[in-house]
Amino acid sequence: MPFRPQGLWRHPNFLKLWVGGTVSAFGSQITFLALPLTAVLVLDASPLQMGILAAIGGLPSLAFGVGVGVWVDRLRKRRVMIVADYGRALLLLSVPIAAWLQVLRIEHLYAVALGTGTLGMFFGVANRSILPSLVSREKLVEANSKLAIGTSASQVAGPGVAGVLIHVVTAPVALVVDAVTFVVSALALRGIRLTEAAPATSETGDSFLTQAREGLVVVGRNRILLPIAVAIGGIAVFNAMFEAVWLLYVNKQLQVEPLAFGFLFAVSSVGFMVGAFVAERLIRWLGPGPAMIVAIVIAALSDLVTPLAGGPLAAVVVLLTTSMFLFGIGATVYGVCQGSLRQATTPLRLQGRMNGIMNTLEIGLVPLGALAGGVVAEAFGMRPTLFVAAGLEFAVALWLFLSPIRSLRELPKPDESGDA
Numbered sequence: 001m002p003f004r005p006q007g008l009w010r011h012p013n014f015l016k017l018w019v020g021g022t023v024s025a026f027g028s029q030i031t032f033l034a035l036p037l038t039a040v041l042v043l044d045a046s047p048l049q050m051g052i053l054a055a056i057g058g059l060p061s062l063a064f065g066v067g068v069g070v071w072v073d074r075l076r077k078r079r080v081m082i083v084a085d086y087g088r089a090l091l092l093l094s095v096p097i098a099a100w101l102q103v104l105r106i107e108h109l110y111a112v113a114l115g116t117g118t119l120g121m122f123f124g125v126a127n128r129s130i131l132p133s134l135v136s137r138e139k140l141v142e143a144n145s146k147l148a149i150g151t152s153a154s155q156v157a158g159p160g161v162a163g164v165l166i167h168v169v170t171a172p173v174a175l176v177v178d179a180v181t182f183v184v185s186a187l188a189l190r191g192i193r194l195t196e197a198a199p200a201t202s203e204t205g206d207s208f209l210t211q212a213r214e215g216l217v218v219v220g221r222n223r224i225l226l227p228i229a230v231a232i233g234g235i236a237v238f239n240a241m242f243e244a245v246w247l248l249y250v251n252k253q254l255q256v257e258p259l260a261f262g263f264l265f266a267v268s269s270v271g272f273m274v275g276a277f278v279a280e281r282l283i284r285w286l287g288p289g290p291a292m293i294v295a296i297v298i299a300a301l302s303d304l305v306t307p308l309a310g311g312p313l314a315a316v317v318v319l320l321t322t323s324m325f326l327f328g329i330g331a332t333v334y335g336v337c338q339g340s341l342r343q344a345t346t347p348l349r350l351q352g353r354m355n356g357i358m359n360t361l362e363i364g365l366v367p368l369g370a371l372a373g374g375v376v377a378e379a380f381g382m383r384p385t386l387f388v389a390a391g392l393e394f395a396v397a398l399w400l401f402l403s404p405i406r407s408l409r410e411l412p413k414p415d416e417s418g419d420a
Helices: 012-041 047-056 059-074 077-100 106-134 137-169 171-190 208-221 225-252 258-286 288-308 313-345 348-364 366-380 382-401
Strands: none
Touching (some): 012 047, 012 077, 012 106, 012 137, 012 171, 047 106, 059 106, 059 208, 059 348, 077 106, 077 171, 106 137, 106 348, 137 171, 137 258, 137 313, 208 348, 225 288, 225 313, 225 348, 225 366, 225 382, 258 288, 258 313, 288 313, 288 382, 348 366
């Protein structure tokens, strides 16, 4: 029998959004590897310069996240995504051109990292915010699950393709391919036929600060959004604490050789893919609230495996492989749950501001968590730090269990007052 698409795969506008988001995510995977390798291989960057380059891309989320949400609510979201794609393509093309002209400097890469990070934040906030206008509330879990499949696929294929491109055509030229992916994404998004509602104004005024405050009030007073916001911030910080010392601990204390890391990360990517495929069914079975709590518990249990691992090297590798696979499943289901819940709860006119705030918590707090992990490990050791980080992830699950999230068996309706 011929394959017949089911569900949202038959939705032309969603399919174009999926293609745009997936191709854009694939391009971001290439940037993630090609940009720093350009600094290393072409500019012979110092460790300090590499640290600055790694940190600068995450600054926009911490510094401008709430403001970006206001802008997204003021503008047509599809247009924001298209401009962000074209802008990233132009920024990335400037690197191989400057390298060819022999005028490339590390400051140029700083500017590109900052610019692509800012535009990527605009794209991400607009992408999450446009979805409730594109599909019905009942389809949000299915839509987020399918978007997660595309993102997971890009995470699986992106690094490998980037490595081959860098090896064959050099890191700066690989960025040309990256730029092309963003152009393809923009063209796919241009094909969406959607009459967006006119950008809404605040009920209390049109000033930028007033609208930003309105977004903060809606998240802070809503009985569903507030627990989710605390959970997102907590997971971001505690997982960053864990990851800050994980690599060093596994290599130095568990004696796992660098050659095995590629296999471990590949298994983790498969876990993310499996999570994307099972998320919709698990949420339908448990409900989005309980499924979110279970997903965090699975991720926390998987993290707890690392400091508990020991014995023969083969056993350690098996344990770590299993834990990373389970982490991928838990993290993906958690992402689909919290994304669908917050989209369903928030009125359309406030989607950008809500997602801007959540983006600040989800991405902007990661450097702070990583710094905290380094400080705690320096003071108390790496193994205690891993235990603490995993334990605090369990605390997030407990926080949600004690909140109204526990009772959510289906997606809530938007609350226009923000006081649900």
